[in-house]
Amino acid sequence: MSILGGCLCGKVRYECKEEAGGGHCHCIDCRKSSGTGHCSHMIVPEAAFKITGDVRFFDKPADSGNMISRGFCPQCGSPIYSRNSGVPGMVFVRASSLDDPQAFRPQMVVYTDRAASWDHMDPSLPRFAAMPSGEEMPEQVRGSARKTE
Numbered sequence: 001m002s003i004l005g006g007c008l009c010g011k012v013r014y015e016c017k018e019e020a021g022g023g024h025c026h027c028i029d030c031r032k033s034s035g036t037g038h039c040s041h042m043i044v045p046e047a048a049f050k051i052t053g054d055v056r057f058f059d060k061p062a063d064s065g066n067m068i069s070r071g072f073c074p075q076c077g078s079p080i081y082s083r084n085s086g087v088p089g090m091v092f093v094r095a096s097s098l099d100d101p102q103a104f105r106p107q108m109v110v111y112t113d114r115a116a117s118w119d120h121m122d123p124s125l126p127r128f129a130a131m132p133s134g135e136e137m138p139e140q141v142r143g144s145a146r147k148t149e
């Protein structure tokens with residue numbers, strides 16, 4: 001399996017050899033960095049993620065206290081992926097940067113209590129008012145978090 005993606009100008013390119021699901025996040029930081037109402041994150045084991053080109057990071061702590069480092073192309077500004085200090089070994093690829101957006105298989109929606117009313121959510125996905133605990137997460141996402149322990 002090979003999932004490809006990159007930024008708008010093409011200077012940043014990446015390849016994912018594996019993915020572990022993911023979800024949509026409606027938190028304020030995700031909205032402000034997204035260009036729309038939320039971010040869509042595809043979870044990828046770091047070992048299965050290969051990236052070329054310059055990526056600049058902006059660090060801001062989440063509610064949990066974990067540091068979120070959001071990576072973007074310094075040339076065109078496209079968000080590419082982020083890291084979470086509380087989830088080492090995984091990267092969170094922005095579904096917006098995928099060459100084929102259908103490669104993303106979201107499994108949950110989080111921070112729905114901060115969502116903009118105009119940002120429609122997939123009614124078939126489990127929703128969480130904030131960030132769910134590990135046990136509350138859908139099986140596949142939980143499994144990927146467990147691998148890093």
Ligand SMILES: [Zn+2]
Nearest residue numbers: 007009073076
């Ligand atoms: Zn770019």
Ligand SMILES: [Zn+2]
Nearest residue numbers: 025026027030
């Ligand atoms: Zn978020």
